[in-house]
Amino acid sequence: MQFQSATEIIQAYQQNPNLIGSNLQGIDISEIELYQINLSQSNLQQANLNNTILIGANFSQTNLSGANLKGADLRRANLQGANLTGADLTNTYLNRAELQNSNFTNANLEGAKLQVAYYDSATIWPEGFAYKSSGAVGPGANLTGAFLNTAYLRGADLRGANLRGSYLSGADLRGANLEGAALSGANMKGAFLIGANLRHARLNAVELDGADLRAADLTGASLDNILSIAGVDFTLVQGLSDDTRAMLSGYSGKDLGTWNSFSRTNTQNSLLSHITA
CATH class of the missing domain: 2.160.20.80 (E3 ubiquitin-protein ligase SopA)
Incomplete structure (x- = not known):
């Protein structure tokens, strides 16, 4: 025309x-x-x-x-x-x-x-x-402290991004590539991380309550000093080391018994699902 x-x-x-x-x-x-x-x-x-x-x-x-x-x-x-x-x-x-x-x-x-x-x-x-x-938002982005609550980031390429202290509660990160991303101290409560690539990501001290990590790849990821994993769904998560799995299974009964509001499973059952899958 x-x-x-x-x-x-x-x-x-x-x-x-x-x-x-x-x-x-x-x-x-x-x-x-x-x-x-x-x-x-x-x-x-x-x-x-x-x-x-x-x-x-x-x-x-x-x-x-x-x-x-x-x-x-x-x-x-x-x-x-x-x-x-x-x-x-x-x-x-x-x-x-x-x-x-x-x-x-x-x-x-x-x-x-x-x-x-x-x-x-x-x-x-x-x-x-x-x-x-x-x-x-993209590979290597510096998003320290960024307000990304409920953001639609499905499939986003965030390899090596700096997301320290960012606000990602309720964010849709399904299938996102977060390989090597720095997420320490981030608020990821209720975030959707189904199938996300979190290989070698730093998740130290993140707020993770209610996050959906089904089938996410956590190979080499660091998960130290997480205050609570209440309601986190780890069903079919890949790459968890035996030490990390044991550490997660050692959280309180309250954390492990909390149900994820979307996937309708509790944290303990999701960890068992991973072990027996």
Whole structure:
């Protein structure tokens, strides 16, 4: 689809927000509202989206090279695989946006808000940009003390991330890769860690009450000084050493007898399930 003006875009969007594969090169669609518009695989090279409201928009595999995105609201937008080479993202809102495999080479991210934006090892950042301390979530991220309560982090790549003292109570970390992550002192009460990779993670002194660790991989993980394991479900957990298993089984009867509110098993039975599986 070819569009020549913002008016044409608005009319088409109002009829159907799915404008996949559109040619919008150089178009001016600044300061308008296009909630959840789908412009995946489109060409917006050199387009002007200054202060445009694009919450929940889909720009996956889209060419946004050289685009003006100053102050644009891209919260929860899908920018996976997008080409943002040389784009101006000054003061852009990218909170919770999906940035996996995106290319930000030579982009301007000054003042951009990246809290809980998701990146991966394939994301290309501008040279010298301190993305690990930007509040974004990905490999090696520095999220010390971050407030991530109930955050949707399912399948997130957090290998080697620093999550010391972070707040992850109720967070959905199912299938997440937390290999080598530092989680000491984190609040993980009621967190969903089903199938998560916690190999060599540091879980010392975490708050773990009610966490769901079914089928998680704890090979080489450190679990020292945990105050309580009440209601933690260890069913089919992988990689627990005999010493760690014995240590967990030595917690108080109150801890071991507490039921997990979601999986409906108690901690002691879940440990026995692991042993006999």
